[in-house]
Amino acid sequence: MVTVDEMAAFCKRKGFVFPSAEIHENLAGFYDYGPLGIEMKRNIKNLWWRSVVQNKENVVGIDGAIISPESVWKASGHVESFVDIVGYCKKCKKKIKLDKHEIGIAKCPNCGILYENNGEFNPMFETTVGAVKEESKKVYLRPETAQMIFVNFKNILDTSRVKLPFGIAQIGKAFRNEISPRNFLFRMREFEQMELEFFVHPQKLNDCPNFDEVKNVKINVLTADQQENNDQETTQMTINDLFSNKLIRTKWHAYWIGLRYKWFLDIGINPDKLRLREHTKDELSHYSMETWDIEYNYPFGWKELEGIANRTDFDLKQHIKYSKKDLYYFDTETNEKIIPYVVAEPSVGVDRIFLTLLFDSYTEEEVNGEKRIVLKLHPLIAPYKVAVFPLVKKDGLDKKAKEVFDILKKEFNCFYDESGSIGRRYRRMDEIGTKSTVTIDYQTLEDDSVTLRDRDSMKQIRVDIKDLIITIRKFLNGKKLENLGKIIKKE
Amino acid sequence: MVTVDEMAAFCKRKGFVFPSAEIHENLAGFYDYGPLGIEMKRNIKNLWWRSVVQNKENVVGIDGAIISPESVWKASGHVESFVDIVGYCKKCKKKIKLDKHEIGIAKCPNCGILYENNGEFNPMFETTVGAVKEESKKVYLRPETAQMIFVNFKNILDTSRVKLPFGIAQIGKAFRNEISPRNFLFRMREFEQMELEFFVHPQKLNDCPNFDEVKNVKINVLTADQQENNDQETTQMTINDLFSNKLIRTKWHAYWIGLRYKWFLDIGINPDKLRLREHTKDELSHYSMETWDIEYNYPFGWKELEGIANRTDFDLKQHIKYSKKDLYYFDTETNEKIIPYVVAEPSVGVDRIFLTLLFDSYTEEEVNGEKRIVLKLHPLIAPYKVAVFPLVKKDGLDKKAKEVFDILKKEFNCFYDESGSIGRRYRRMDEIGTKSTVTIDYQTLEDDSVTLRDRDSMKQIRVDIKDLIITIRKFLNGKKLENLGKIIKKE
Numbered sequence: 001m002v003t004v005d006e007m008a009a010f011c012k013r014k015g016f017v018f019p020s021a022e023i024h025e026n027l028a029g030f031y032d033y034g035p036l037g038i039e040m041k042r043n044i045k046n047l048w049w050r051s052v053v054q055n056k057e058n059v060v061g062i063d064g065a066i067i068s069p070e071s072v073w074k075a076s077g078h079v080e081s082f083v084d085i086v087g088y089c090k091k092c093k094k095k096i097k098l099d100k101h102e103i104g105i106a107k108c109p110n111c112g113i114l115y116e117n118n119g120e121f122n123p124m125f126e127t128t129v130g131a132v133k134e135e136s137k138k139v140y141l142r143p144e145t146a147q148m149i150f151v152n153f154k155n156i157l158d159t160s161r162v163k164l165p166f167g168i169a170q171i172g173k174a175f176r177n178e179i180s181p182r183n184f185l186f187r188m189r190e191f192e193q194m195e196l197e198f199f200v201h202p203q204k205l206n207d208c209p210n211f212d213e214v215k216n217v218k219i220n221v222l223t224a225d226q227q228e229n230n231d232q233e234t235t236q237m238t239i240n241d242l243f244s245n246k247l248i249r250t251k252w253h254a255y256w257i258g259l260r261y262k263w264f265l266d267i268g269i270n271p272d273k274l275r276l277r278e279h280t281k282d283e284l285s286h287y288s289m290e291t292w293d294i295e296y297n298y299p300f301g302w303k304e305l306e307g308i309a310n311r312t313d314f315d316l317k318q319h320i321k322y323s324k325k326d327l328y329y330f331d332t333e334t335n336e337k338i339i340p341y342v343v344a345e346p347s348v349g350v351d352r353i354f355l356t357l358l359f360d361s362y363t364e365e366e367v368n369g370e371k372r373i374v375l376k377l378h379p380l381i382a383p384y385k386v387a388v389f390p391l392v393k394k395d396g397l398d399k400k401a402k403e404v405f406d407i408l409k410k411e412f413n414c415f416y417d418e419s420g421s422i423g424r425r426y427r428r429m430d431e432i433g434t435k436s437t438v439t440i441d442y443q444t445l446e447d448d449s450v451t452l453r454d455r456d457s458m459k460q461i462r463v464d465i466k467d468l469i470i471t472i473r474k475f476l477n478g479k480k481l482e483n484l485g486k487i488i489k490k491e
Numbered sequence: 492m493v494t495v496d497e498m499a500a501f502c503k504r505k506g507f508v509f510p511s512a513e514i515h516e517n518l519a520g521f522y523d524y525g526p527l528g529i530e531m532k533r534n535i536k537n538l539w540w541r542s543v544v545q546n547k548e549n550v551v552g553i554d555g556a557i558i559s560p561e562s563v564w565k566a567s568g569h570v571e572s573f574v575d576i577v578g579y580c581k582k583c584k585k586k587i588k589l590d591k592h593e594i595g596i597a598k599c600p601n602c603g604i605l606y607e608n609n610g611e612f613n614p615m616f617e618t619t620v621g622a623v624k625e626e627s628k629k630v631y632l633r634p635e636t637a638q639m640i641f642v643n644f645k646n647i648l649d650t651s652r653v654k655l656p657f658g659i660a661q662i663g664k665a666f667r668n669e670i671s672p673r674n675f676l677f678r679m680r681e682f683e684q685m686e687l688e689f690f691v692h693p694q695k696l697n698d699c700p701n702f703d704e705v706k707n708v709k710i711n712v713l714t715a716d717q718q719e720n721n722d723q724e725t726t727q728m729t730i731n732d733l734f735s736n737k738l739i740r741t742k743w744h745a746y747w748i749g750l751r752y753k754w755f756l757d758i759g760i761n762p763d764k765l766r767l768r769e770h771t772k773d774e775l776s777h778y779s780m781e782t783w784d785i786e787y788n789y790p791f792g793w794k795e796l797e798g799i800a801n802r803t804d805f806d807l808k809q810h811i812k813y814s815k816k817d818l819y820y821f822d823t824e825t826n827e828k829i830i831p832y833v834v835a836e837p838s839v840g841v842d843r844i845f846l847t848l849l850f851d852s853y854t855e856e857e858v859n860g861e862k863r864i865v866l867k868l869h870p871l872i873a874p875y876k877v878a879v880f881p882l883v884k885k886d887g888l889d890k891k892a893k894e895v896f897d898i899l900k901k902e903f904n905c906f907y908d909e910s911g912s913i914g915r916r917y918r919r920m921d922e923i924g925t926k927s928t929v930t931i932d933y934q935t936l937e938d939d940s941v942t943l944r945d946r947d948s949m950k951q952i953r954v955d956i957k958d959l960i961i962t963i964r965k966f967l968n969g970k971k972l973e974n975l976g977k978i979i980k981k982e
Contacts, residue, residue, distance in 0.1 A: 015650030020555065021642045023814040024562035027620050027628065032643055035551035035651050042540075049533075054904050057896070060526035064511065065681050066557075066664060067616075071515035086622060095622065125558075127618040127632070129518050129680065131577060131586065131670040137518065141618070141632075151512045152523055159506030160526050161908065173557060173664065179622040189620065190556050323514040405548070413545050417652065 001299050002362055008184045011358070014432055016040070017185065029181025029189030036432055037354070039383035039413060041192075044353050045171055047380060048194050051263055052169050052346075059167035059196065060160050064148025066173055070138050073124065075322035076147045076315065078140075081286040084123050086179055087115035097179040101282055123176040141175040146345065148172075149197045150315045154327050164329060164340055165207075165252065167198040171350070183300055185355040192350040198256060199340035201331070202313065206251035214258030215240040217265075220275040223247055227280050234275050247278070249290055250310065256344035257292055257308050264294065264305070268378035269360050273297040274305075287314045296356050305356055306348035313339045357381055361433065367458070367491060375433035376456060379476040382433035385412035386472060389425050391441040393418045401440040404450065404465060408438070411469050412476075426491070430455055436472055451488070454481045461485030492790050493853055499675045502528070502849070505923055508676065520672025520680030527923055528845070530874035530904060532683075535844050536662055538871060539685050542754055543660050543837075550658035550687065551651050555639025557664055561629050564615065566813035567638045567806065569631075572777040575614050575670055578606035588670040592773060614667040632666040637836065639663075640688045641806045645818050655820060655831055656698075656743065658689040662841070674791055676846040683841040689747060690831035692822070693804065697742035705749030706731040708756075711766040714738055718771050725766050738769070740781055741801065747835035748783055748799050755785065755796070759869035760851050764788040765796075778805040787847050796847055797839035804830045848872055852924065858949070858982060866924035867947060870967040873924035876903035877963060880916050882932040884909045892931040895941065895956060899929070902960050903967075917982070921946055927963055942979070945972045952976030 002010070011017040016037040020030035033041055053061045073079045087098040089108035098106055098115065106115045124143050130136035142148065149168045156168055171194045178189050185191075201207075220234040221242065237245075239258035248254040257276065265271055279291040291309040295302045316339050320327050328337035361376045379385060386408055390401035398418050405416045415434065417425050422439065429437055437453040444450050444465075452471065453460045459481050463471050471484050481487070493501070502508040507528040511521035524532055544552045564570045578589040580599035589597055589606065597606045615634050621627035633639065640659045647659055662685045672678050692698075711725040712733065728736075730749035739745040748767065756762060770782040782800040786793045807830050811818050819828035852867045870876060877899055881892035889909050896907045906925060908916050913930065920928055928944040935941050935956075943962065944951045950972050954962050962975050972978070 012646070013650065015647065018643060018646045021559050021563050021639075023642050023645065023810065023816045023818070024566065025560050027558070027560055027630065029620075030556040030558060032556055032639060032646075033554040034643065034646060035553060038552040038554040041554065055900060057900075057907055061529040062526060063524040063529040063532065065521040065523055067518070067521060067666070067681050068512050069516050069518055072512050075515065084622070121622050123622070125618045125620075127616045129520075129616075129668060131575070131612050131614070131668060139518065148512075148523060151514050152509060152525065154514065155503070155509045155523075155525060156506065159504065161910070175558070177620060177622060190558050319514065325514045327514070409546060409548075416548055419652070 001359060003299050004183050004186070007299075007355070007358060007362070010362070011037070011184075016358070027189070029178055029187070031185060031188065031351075036383040040357075040377075040381060041350060041354055043381050043383075044350055044357075045192075045194065047267065048263075048348075049169075049171065052167075052194075052196055056167065058162065058165060059169055059198075060156065060162060061169050061171075062149060062152055062156070063170060063172060064142075064145065064152065066142055066175075067127070067129065067139050068142055068147070068151075070140065071322065072147055072151060073140050073143075075319050076150070077286055077318060078124060078143060078147075079122070082122060082124065082143060083120040084179055086118040086121050088118035089113055089115055095179055099283070121179065123178060125175045125177050143176050144174050144347075145170045145172050145193045145195045146197060146311075146347065147315070149195070150319050153199075153316060153319075154325065157329060164331070165198065165200040165204070167196050169194075169196040171195075183298075185351040186298070186300075186303065188351060191352075193347060194350060195345065195347045196256075197311070197342045198252065198344045198346075199329075200252050200343045201338060202341045205253075205341060205343050208251040208255050211251055211255055214255055214262060217258045217262045218271070219258075219261055220271075221247070222275055222277040224278040224280045227278075248292065250343050252343040253290065253292075253308070253310050256346055257294075260306055260308060260346045260348075261294055267357070267381055268376075269296070269356065273360060275302065277302070285309065287311050296360075298356075298359060305352060306346060309345045309347070311342040311345050313341050315342065316340070372427060372430060374430045374455060377433035377435075379435040382435055383413070384415040384429075384432070384434045385436065385476060387415045387417060387425075387429045387434045387437045389416075389422060389437065389439045390418050391422055391439055395442070396445060397440050397442070400444055404438060404440060404468070407465075408469065408472070412472065423491075426453065426458075436475055438468065438472075452481070452485070457481065458491040459487045460489040462488055492850060494790050495675050495677070498790075498846070498849060498853070501853070502675075507531070507849070518680070520669055520678070522676060522679065522842075527874040531848075531868075531872060532841060532845055534872050534874075535841055535848075536683075536685065538758065539754075539839075540660075540662065543658075543685075543687050547658065549653065549656060550660055550689075551647065551653060552660050552662075553640060553643055553647070554661060554663060555633075555636065555643065557633055557666075558618070558620065558630050559633055559638070559642075561631065562813065563638055563642060564631050564634075566810050567641070568777050568809060569615060569634060569638075570613070573613060573615065573634060574611040577609040577612050577670055579609035580604055580606055586670055590774075612670065614669060616666045616668050634667050635665050635838075636661045636663050636684045636686045637688060637838065638806070640686070641810050644690075644807060644810075645816065648820060655822070656689065656691040656695070658687050660685075660687040662686075674789075676842040677789070677791075677794065679842060682843075684838060685841060686836065686838045687747075688802070688833045689743065689835045689837075690820075691743050691834045692829060693832045696744075696832060696834050699742040699746050702742055702746055705746055705753060708749045708753045709762070710749075710752055711762075712738070713766055713768040715769040715771045718769075739783065741834050743834040744781065744783075744799070744801050747837055748785075751797055751799060751837045751839075752785055758848070758872055759867075760787070760847065764851065766793065768793070776800065778802050787851075789847075789850060796843060797837060800836045800838070802833040802836050804832050806833065807831070863918060863921060865921045865946060868924035868926075870926040873926055874904070875906040875920075875923065875925045876927065876967060878906045878908060878916075878920045878925045878928045880907075880913060880928065880930045881909050882913055882930055886933070887936060888931050888933070891935055895929060895931060895959070898956070899960065899963070903963065914982075917944065917949075927966055929959065929963075943972070943976070948972065949982040950978045951980040953979055 015034040019026040085098040125141040128136040243254040288309040293304040294306040296305045388405040390397035506525040510517040576589040616632040619627040734745040779800040784795040785797040787796045879896040881888035
């Protein structure tokens, strides 16, 4: 696997991601997505939204403001409890973020000397709203999107006809003034989250009619108990095992863990590089009763890809207490006012999924004595679905290729390229994950057929232009090239 | 037309938009989008991206960071030249933003007394990056997305194989600490922009092969000359007239103005409420040589919906000067280094389009003696495409309706509702703009057919479930209901 620095260089070279504003001065932890990066990021966000919101009858979305008043973050507990601990090496003059359990025991990675605890630090970015100083208010850039969901809970109850159990989801930027941003897109200061808060009646945490959808999903599990016994060996179990053996304590929580784990498998991530790890007691957030992380095996070790916490009724109770507003759910069956439980909060960074997919799909192969780089991305994730090439840029092939491009681009996000040898153009598409390439050659001018090439097998078939859209659609949906036509060539 | 306050109340009542964080304290100029609002906003952004980026061979996208170092905004001229003028009424103790030409002549709308100029004010939000004070850096939340495009210009040249003329586009949040945010979503402190910078060879500003696409678009025009003569009467002309008569000075600029104006017509905006107004000399921004605004006739008057400026080479030159980096385009035909012209920068707020579409589509009618509210939104813009209802919630109709819902939701963003009378459920869908409603009744259990109802005409036809997806698709694409089946009923 390539290192994180090699991946950052690859992303810059191909136009996926650039260090932000680097012609002036780059600030650590900020990145700009380039032409390929933004298309891939859009695909990730759209797939998530479709899976978590639009395909679920009982989930609605919101899009809250990034700037919010201090009162929101007092209620949420962030002003008081959201603190990072700064460690400091006197010798190297180096600062680093410490975990709670590292206080007093962490040693500098450079010189091995014991770190000093250099105090606590709240990583929320602060600014002021209001044009004149005497009227200005202290506000924060949100460090998580979740609170915008809780503060709108009552608005959504009042307007959306939702009934328990139901979810509220959001995609949007969040900001944390990290002490030591690192590992490229893994820990950024400005990042994008996708979060769902799933609300359940507190007496019906196991009343999950959808459970069958996920019960057989196979998962590599590492429990908190294991970790306390220094056992790092994962065990494969189904979601059903996890719930039946009381490892995950509630059925709705198990349901969402299964669904999210399955989503990563569905977008093509290698199952051997995924595991589900339970938080140990001392790493639980201030709001969580039980958290499970879906982790990926990065070049820098197993790390959180997505966290799925049981936030209980902590947040709604806090907002009721601080706002003095009536944020109850009225149960029309029992005529009771209740505070629902957020039994599952799947929370994931878009940038982190993006980085994970790049690591997971990046492949180097040898073809005819030369190195070939291929991003074996799921076709739904790849920036472009189809590339269109004229074999050569003359004899009317380029004109014909443009015509085919114009037909295809109405249906798929397409890329057109006519410069350089055909072999080099194929390699460029392999490198950015374009699954299918259409080439217009001299035969096209005779019989209106083109070649269709598969990124992974490098095989080609011949397809009539009139059947091209339907053939590509089948191919991108998973049908093998050999089942769509006779293989005529392979690099 | 409803007032802006009535529209804000409507948006809150139906779940489109809520004042941000209002259970704690709402800050003026910040809003949260609710379940319907986010779906509609997503539709607007996706249509724009498809039209401006994915359907254009020579436009690529980026997604830059919101936080950027002071050096970016020094180079862009924003630190020095992006200033608002604060007016102040001593009697009412009220502050308001003044336009340049209002200095010394504006009177308080409340008491009529002359405003004092209370100084200049830079509306950029400022914060600091870095965990420890001594190492922290002053940064700004971007007041426009455009600069992230200019600072990445060289990166994109180096990685994307773009050739002049080409465009770089971006959608994202921007922030301005407005003195007096007002008119609901019209002037917000946190808002979302969609911007394109279109780069052209400085000697080829009129070399526009695509011009025919737009030359016949009909436009209501108000020129700078007219305004200087106090003439507010618009004249209808084509884009071709505008360019031929040298009102718009360059052909590429005229092309993008035409394309964007047409886009608003295509998404259903009333042509009589749109006009194109040229900026007078004293209102041009510090970077612009020529700007045209597409304006809409709001309840609070004609105001900018989208601005399309000719930014010349101002920005690239500034960034070259401040960064000392080589941001030239190398022309392989002439072997020259050149600085391209941004001959057109279509720049529009997502929130402003959103508000415009609501005003434009909101209709009150009388049906059978009762008031009916209908949002006559373009089907591609409406939050939901289809609603599915069982006629009554018994006798297996609800079970059957759920089955139909499950089929349709894979294809369209669907809404399911089984509570209340069928008439009230239709009205609720009319109010949120859902173009088609499918009702499962007793006949469905016999012959597997359902009714399909049109929001606007309130007519209904009968459709076999097996033909439902294709029929709805044709209907949403503009086919009339009577051409898809026999009208069996009308409210």
